[in-house]
Amino acid sequence: MGRLKTVHHPRIAQTELFDAAWYWARHPDLSASPAHLLDHYLTIGWKQGADPSPYFDGAHYLATHPDVAAAGLNPLLHYALWGEAEGRAIRPVDAADARVAEVAFSVILATYNRAGIIEQAIDSVLAQTHGNFELVIVDDGSTDGTQERLNARYGAELAQGRLVYLRFSRNLGISAARNAGLLVARHPWIAYIDSDNTIRPHFLDSFARRIVGRDGAMTFYSRFHRASEADILGGPFDLEALQRANYIDLGVFVHHIACFHELGGFDLGLRRLVDWDVILKYVRRYTPAYITEVLLDYRNGDGSALNRITTHEPFSLPMARILRRHGLRTTVTTVIICYNQKDFIAQAIESALAQVGDFFHDIVIADDGSTDGTADIARDFCARHPFALRMIGDGTNRGISGNFQRAFAAAGGEFLAVLEGDDYWTDPAKLARQIAFLRKNADCSMVFSKIEIETPGTPGRATLPRQDKLRKSKLDGADFLAEPSLNLIANFSCCLFRSDAMKTLPNGLFRHRLSEIALAFHLERLGPIGYLNQPMSVYRQHPQGVWTGASPQEQRASGRRVREAAKAVAREQYRPALQAIIDARYAPAPD
Numbered sequence: 001m002g003r004l005k006t007v008h009h010p011r012i013a014q015t016e017l018f019d020a021a022w023y024w025a026r027h028p029d030l031s032a033s034p035a036h037l038l039d040h041y042l043t044i045g046w047k048q049g050a051d052p053s054p055y056f057d058g059a060h061y062l063a064t065h066p067d068v069a070a071a072g073l074n075p076l077l078h079y080a081l082w083g084e085a086e087g088r089a090i091r092p093v094d095a096a097d098a099r100v101a102e103v104a105f106s107v108i109l110a111t112y113n114r115a116g117i118i119e120q121a122i123d124s125v126l127a128q129t130h131g132n133f134e135l136v137i138v139d140d141g142s143t144d145g146t147q148e149r150l151n152a153r154y155g156a157e158l159a160q161g162r163l164v165y166l167r168f169s170r171n172l173g174i175s176a177a178r179n180a181g182l183l184v185a186r187h188p189w190i191a192y193i194d195s196d197n198t199i200r201p202h203f204l205d206s207f208a209r210r211i212v213g214r215d216g217a218m219t220f221y222s223r224f225h226r227a228s229e230a231d232i233l234g235g236p237f238d239l240e241a242l243q244r245a246n247y248i249d250l251g252v253f254v255h256h257i258a259c260f261h262e263l264g265g266f267d268l269g270l271r272r273l274v275d276w277d278v279i280l281k282y283v284r285r286y287t288p289a290y291i292t293e294v295l296l297d298y299r300n301g302d303g304s305a306l307n308r309i310t311t312h313e314p315f316s317l318p319m320a321r322i323l324r325r326h327g328l329r330t331t332v333t334t335v336i337i338c339y340n341q342k343d344f345i346a347q348a349i350e351s352a353l354a355q356v357g358d359f360f361h362d363i364v365i366a367d368d369g370s371t372d373g374t375a376d377i378a379r380d381f382c383a384r385h386p387f388a389l390r391m392i393g394d395g396t397n398r399g400i401s402g403n404f405q406r407a408f409a410a411a412g413g414e415f416l417a418v419l420e421g422d423d424y425w426t427d428p429a430k431l432a433r434q435i436a437f438l439r440k441n442a443d444c445s446m447v448f449s450k451i452e453i454e455t456p457g458t459p460g461r462a463t464l465p466r467q468d469k470l471r472k473s474k475l476d477g478a479d480f481l482a483e484p485s486l487n488l489i490a491n492f493s494c495c496l497f498r499s500d501a502m503k504t505l506p507n508g509l510f511r512h513r514l515s516e517i518a519l520a521f522h523l524e525r526l527g528p529i530g531y532l533n534q535p536m537s538v539y540r541q542h543p544q545g546v547w548t549g550a551s552p553q554e555q556r557a558s559g560r561r562v563r564e565a566a567k568a569v570a571r572e573q574y575r576p577a578l579q580a581i582i583d584a585r586y587a588p589a590p591d
Contacts, residue, residue, distance in 0.1 A: 008081070011080045015080050015292045016236075017080075019053035019213075027040065041074075041076070046074050055091070055209055055210070058075040061078075061090060065088055100130070103189060103207075104133065105134075106136055106181070106185035106257075107125050107133055107191045107204075108193075109136065109181075110177035110178050112177075113143065114195040115145050116144075118146065121198055124198035125193060126162075129202050129205050132187075132204075134163070134164055134185075134187060135157075137164065138166045138177040138178070141171035147165070168180075174266070174271075176266075178274075179265040187257075189255075190260070191254045192250045206222065207291070217289045219282050219283055220255070220288055222296070223294045224251060225298065227298060227299050228299075233298075239284070242279070242280065242283065249296065251298065253275075253288075255286075259285070263285060272313040272315060274318075280326055281326075284326070314386075315386060316360075316363065316412070319362070320333060323360050324414050330360070331359060331362065333363075333411035333412055333416050334352050334361065334419055337366050337400070337421060338374055338422075339397070339400070339403070339421070340371060342377060345377050348422070348423060349389070354425070355428055355429075355432070356432065357435065365382065365393075366391075368397050368398055401510040401514050405510055408502045409503060411502070414499055415434075416496070418492040418495055423491065423493035423539055424537070424540075426452070426536060430537065433449075433534070437496075438496065438530065443528060444474060444529065445529065447495070448529070449532040450464075450494070450532070450535045451467065451535065451538070453539050454538050461538060466483050466488060467488065476524055486566065486578075487517050489516040489519075489529075491539040493537045493539060501523060508568050512562065515565065517562050517566045518568075518569060520566075524571070
């Protein structure tokens with residue numbers, strides 16, 4: 001019998017419903033060994049009417065589940081093996097305790113156009129056996145009659161202040177709505193409910209009891225039931241697992257308001273994964289207490305019918321930002337710059353998707369109002385790869401510099417790569433190799449690699465002689481001045497940058513068109529330009545290209561403006577040489 005009980009010790013421990021210290025305080029004649037105390041409860045204590053902790057009422061369990069009593073089973077052991085999965089109650093719902101009753105909650109419900117279902121969520125809060133709470137509803141600019149419906153149904157609760165209603169005049173997003181609820185919360189303990197979920201009647205009571213029993217704890221969470229698949233989700237706290245993916249639903253997460261005051265609230269810049277972000281932020285500072293009870297019913301049916309964020313907001317941007325913010329993984333954003341490149345865009349996207357390495361890859365397709373079907377091809381790729389690809393652009397043509405600016409601003413990763421829509425990458429490890437270089441060479445502001453040039457009608461691919469001659473892995477402005485064209489990089493598609501530097505580029509670099517030359521002289525001020533003597537990308541030269549498609553006169557005028565932009569951002573020591581090149585090679589043609 002003793003061996004049988006010992007075998008089940010780990011399973012009982014997972015429930016966290018046996019409190020050895022609490023049990024010993026009531027049986028001081030016993031050994032203080034947790035294993036001995038648990039054995040005593042399993043074999044003798046329960047028969048004497050003892051409880052394993054203040055959270056589990058054995059007598060109530062047996063009284064309300066006569067099949068367990070008839071079988072002569074220990075109530076906690078039965079609950080651990082079968083009752084938990086079956087959702088059996090573990091104590092009377094009206095078991096009052098003065099200290100528990102004093103625990104006060106502000107429950108925050110942010111909603112947007114959910115008038116048809118919100119009453120179920122509200123009713124589940126109002127039905128709580130623990131009465132010390134307020135429900136703060138923040139209406140994020142609903143236009144479906146939510147306000148009128150709530151006024152008609154809950155007028156008394158609104159008048160009493162038990163239900164507080166705030167309404168935004170326009171839709172600001174879930175993060176803004178929840179932050180508003182946090183700012184007006186009157187009570188120290190914060191819980192959340194979404195308008196498409198319901199909490200069980202003893203939800204607040206269960207958390208209040210743990211708050212009293214775990215003096216000093218600041219965060220708590222429990223398990224929940226996913227309705228459509230009859231799944232019970234949640235488990236003991238594992239920070240490493242949580243950093244890989246969220247398994248704590250915000251609807252079963254409770255924290256002290258001090259977490260918000262100390263660490264901040266929900267990120268207004270995120271439209272998705274906001275729950276994971278704030279939970280990570282709080283539990284990495286304050287380790288949570290785990291409650292094994294199932295306290296929420298999560299409705300996960302048709303997300304599109306409920307207008308869920310997961311059905312219409314991109315995944316890769318918030319994922320990249322969260323991974324970077326919490327230092328969980330290397331992140332890189334690739335911006336694919338395209339305009340009327342339907343014959344090439346698929347190969348560019350496929351070469352980005354083919355990248356491999358120990359990093360999270362956020363791929364942004366920045367279409368500049370294409371009219372030839374490029375955008376349709378891009379949208380199809382995004383639909384097939386929703387966790388890796390996202391698309392930006394409003395259908396208008398901003399010009400190549402405007403498109404670059406928009407794309408750089410949309411980057412979420414630590415590193416930023418550019419892939420022009422008519423180019424492609426040939427090495428699946430291109431990003432991994434360049435990330436490794438910048439990690440090893442923290443002084444470098446960027447890195448580029450050797451390119452290959454593909455010209456229609458010409459067999460094979462050629463490299464650039466000016467790159468073939470390079471023998472250094474770190475270049476400065478003098479190296480660029482030594483090359484007559486000044487353009488050792490030649491093509492953005494071979495580059496990897498540090499994102500923060502690209503988000504703060506001077507506006508002057510975009511005034512004409514963003515060029516490799518001017519950008520190199522600007523970034524060289526921040527650190528050497530790294531070079532990898534290995535071809536990993538292909539630059540297509542074709543009549544429709546921005547440069548190759550221009551006339552000689554247009555190329556000359558553009559070349560002058562590019563070099564004037566480079567002079568404007570270069571170190572002072574390089575400016576005379578740049579001016580001399582402009583005067584000698586790019587002087588305006590005589591009238």
